[in-house]
Amino acid sequence: MPYVDSDGASLYYERHGDGPAIVFVHGSGGHHAIWWQQVAALRDAFTVVTLDLRGFGGTRLSAPMTEFDGQAFHRDVVAVLDQEDLTDAMVVGQSIGSIAALRAGLERPGRVSSVVLGHSLGSISHPELRELAAADRAEAVKLPVIDRLLTKEFQRERADLTFLFRQMGTFNTATMQDLRNLDTDGPGLDEIRESGVRVAFLAGERDAVLGVKTVTRAHELVDGSHLEIVPGAPHSMYWETPQKYNAAVARLRRTLTAPKEAV
Template sequence: MSFATTDDGVRLYFEEAGDGSPIVFVHEFGGDHRSWEPQMRYFSRRHRCITFGARGYPPSDVPEDVEAYSQKRAVQDIVAVMDAAKVDKAHVVGLSMGGFATLHLGLEQPDRALSLVVAGAGYGAEKEFEDYFRDVSLEVARNFEAQGSEVFARTYALGASRVQFQNKDPRGWREFAEQLGEHSALGAANTMRGVQARRPSIYDLADGLARMTLPTLVVVGDEDDHCIQPGVFLKKTLPACGLLVMPKTGHTLNLEEPDSFNRALAEFIAQVEAGRWSRRDPRATPDQIMKTS
């Protein structure tokens, strides 16, 4: 078992497979390092792939103090894993909570990324739902503590943007729900309170995002309602951003539609490594409908 140790003494479990240019996978709140298994198996054929458990997700350490959890710390933890694996730069792929961490990595430490994939990132970003998202995050934290992960996972796994996965792949969804039920209730509660409920809206980061030139692919499901408009915002704001909307798809993109996700990710990385994923052509101005002169 491999562990990275952060500057505040937290051990983070990571796994790796394959050789080639590195890809680091950053999981969502409802997942863990195991959530990237379809991608680890596919991309390790030609890349060095790394997946890790965030703090609060065993076998990574579970700090008891909620102040040990934050959006900034989530970025530092990605870097700690890369340092332990002796990776200078990587294609960084994040889903949901991991997508936010990936985006912040691009803002705070762009020199560590070859490219960014920001999938299913939007919850809490919409300004009109900021208060609601904060309140529901705290309620989720209380439910994990009061009911325990095994019980509350049965509710959480049936969210409005997760039933698509259940309908398409009942066996895969059941595995996801069972793994969620194995999570640390303390780790889940602290992650909700310290990371999710406190993170800034991406709309408040517009100035920094407009200056971030890293090749970026934003991926959203068209039934993941609270990620669609934030995805459009990122497309319009990031200079070198592509937007992929996956049809009839919810939040757990990489598990719900692994073949489509893998093909899109493979094509994106190939274009980046060929130097063909460039900034948007300035002639493609969004305020023009038809050219007349």
């Protein structure tokens, strides 16, 4: 599988299938392999690209690092977009990975036609959204981390997949703390509108990290955005309810299609 250089890192990524492109960007506990249920389901109809941000999965560093600058993560996504010469990609972020996804789309609007903010506001700079998200986080931190991500029912009924979910993060060097500064200096509503990149919010009805009310308000504020709330789905919808998640992603890829010329 291929690698691409990006600011002192050799980024590991994979490309599967053929058709309109979907690029998945993992969150703080993930890497390219978390998308196993998406690749298998979507590669027959779409080009599916998965990648490892610096400090995650199979990405190699030119020198040992103990800290990572989250503000640089979007450039890793851009490097893969450029390497694969994509010109009409839908970039799908998961949780904090949505911030890198949105910034990559705004930096390469000629390669990215749409960005899906999965369980995230993408660090959009707006005082009302900051307040709503902060209130949601204040409630989320009262829960054990695993309960924020997966429902208790799933943990009980699928102990095997819950164990594997936990194991995924053990392949990473970067930590949640390294990604926290991703959420600063985010794009404003005007910047998003002027880019021409279409934005969709994808959220779960049972997301314990970001509430439906907050996501709905973000959708109302971002002109022309799409909103997809999946019934019964938690924060890690891609893992716990993959059929619902995959159907939503495929539907958004078809809905948001708006080819652009490469830059």
